Amino acid sequence: MGAQVNYWGAIGLGVVVLTALGVGLWVFKRYVIRHMSLPCQFCRNTRLTLFRKLPDDLKKSILTYFREHENRDPDEEGIFVCLECRTVHDDFSGEKMSREVDFYQVTTLCKVCSTLLRDCGLYNENIRCPTCGTPYKWQVHEKSGFRYLMPPAGTEVTSKIDDPGYA
Numbered sequence: 001m002g003a004q005v006n007y008w009g010a011i012g013l014g015v016v017v018l019t020a021l022g023v024g025l026w027v028f029k030r031y032v033i034r035h036m037s038l039p040c041q042f043c044r045n046t047r048l049t050l051f052r053k054l055p056d057d058l059k060k061s062i063l064t065y066f067r068e069h070e071n072r073d074p075d076e077e078g079i080f081v082c083l084e085c086r087t088v089h090d091d092f093s094g095e096k097m098s099r100e101v102d103f104y105q106v107t108t109l110c111k112v113c114s115t116l117l118r119d120c121g122l123y124n125e126n127i128r129c130p131t132c133g134t135p136y137k138w139q140v141h142e143k144s145g146f147r148y149l150m151p152p153a154g155t156e157v158t159s160k161i162d163d164p165g166y167a
């Protein structure tokens, strides 16, 4: 009988420990995603700035791009900005989605069909989604003064970034 009690006790303890580990890991991942310093792939800046830490006027002009060019409100948690070379890594081209796929490559998701696009560096003049054919280009949006990985104006952004699966 004593052995029986210990057996169930051990299972109970195991469940508690595993749950705690799971929760711990989840919290850790969220923390890392939000606080780890991410380097810019395009210049020597080793620390991208989180969108929500930007001054309000910059936030406003960056949102202008998304509203005017992509006709949407982006996931602000997924936007990282390089203030050195003035590049916006958005919720699709941003590190948030790509980091677990390949941290050091320039990866993005197609804004139309969610296909993973690799090799989207500044040097690549001919980025095109192999699935739906949408072309992308790193371009400066005059009004906001920042550079974005732009689909053609009027492209309907239908992909959803809400559930990256690990955050």
Ligand SMILES: [Zn+2]
Pocket (backbone or CB within 6 Å): 040, 041, 042, 043, 044, 045, 082, 083, 084, 085, 086, 087
């Ligand atoms: Zn940069």
Ligand SMILES: [Zn+2]
Pocket (backbone or CB within 6 Å): 110, 111, 112, 113, 114, 115, 129, 130, 131, 132, 133, 134
């Ligand atoms: Zn596509």
